[in-house]
Amino acid sequence: MADVAVHAGVAIGTVSNTLNNPEKVSERTRRRVLASIAELGFVRNDAARSLAAGTSTAVGLVVADLGNSFFVDIARGAEAVMRRHGMNVLIVNSDVDPVSEVRNLQLFEQARVAGIILAPLDTQLVRSQRLPAKTTPTVLVNYESPSHAYDGVVVNERHGGALAARHLLDRGRRRLLFAGGPMFLGAVKNRYEGAKEVVDATPDASIELIETRGVNIRHGRQIADQIRAQGAGRYDGVVAAADLLAIGLIQTLSDVPGFRVPEDIAVTGYDNNHFASESAIPISTVSQPGEEMGSAAAELLLDRIANPDSTRRTVILEPHLIPRRSTLGDIWKRDPASS
Structure with missing residues (x-):
């Protein structure tokens, strides 16, 4: 100057x-x-201006995995709200690495951002009240603080699991499998419990659990190999805990006699990732309102910045089912509402 x-x-x-x-x-x-x-x-130098004025026009967004379009949707929703309030959003990707998540939180704390939105990994760190950003207002998205130390935005995961199982039951499937894990992840556990509750209330239906070490395509292929090893007919429906799991499973099973999808075994995914509708067999999925979650988290953070001593709260949003060819077969026709 x-x-x-x-x-x-x-x-x-x-x-x-x-x-x-x-x-x-x-x-x-x-x-x-x-x-x-x-x-x-x-x-x-806006950083210097923020330090001098004691305020910042930037907030940080830490996401678990930008390779998952669900987190991209969260970012879009948060950015839209912050832009309307004259704020900028700085986005960092933890890449499913707890060490990177800690480093990203420390980075934003040192940068003196006005607040942080954290879409965290389900680790012991986030279950505690000792996040690295000790003095920066923080809101969790896609995770509810067990201690209620932070505001949060979550989806009703039990209801989502129930929606998937009910859809398969309504299609006449009775021998179901829930595939997903690890089960210490709260979202996966809740999806399984929701599915199991619906199946247990149906007299002629059953559901088994195969726990995976992750929810990526390779884990879905491993599940498919286990299903094939158990022989055709053991399951006629699969509730996959994530779309990537469903894709890996379908890629392995779809052309195998006795395991065709959906003729022999119907499959549902979860998340409504952008590629779920574009796979060779479009996947029926439980859609999470990613942009709405990001918007709600941004509103909570703005309120927390303005009212630092207000009561912490958690916003719970509802998912919905999007049926596609992986459960409906030939009666499914691609249209805007199905994608």
């Missing part, structure tokens, strides 16, 4: 007013200062 002031022949305060309070500067002077700024390539 001193260099700009010398170049324009004005006081440093005039440069500051040109940037922050232009109504205090004459049009002629403002143009001279802006011309000097352009010629010198001056870039305002």
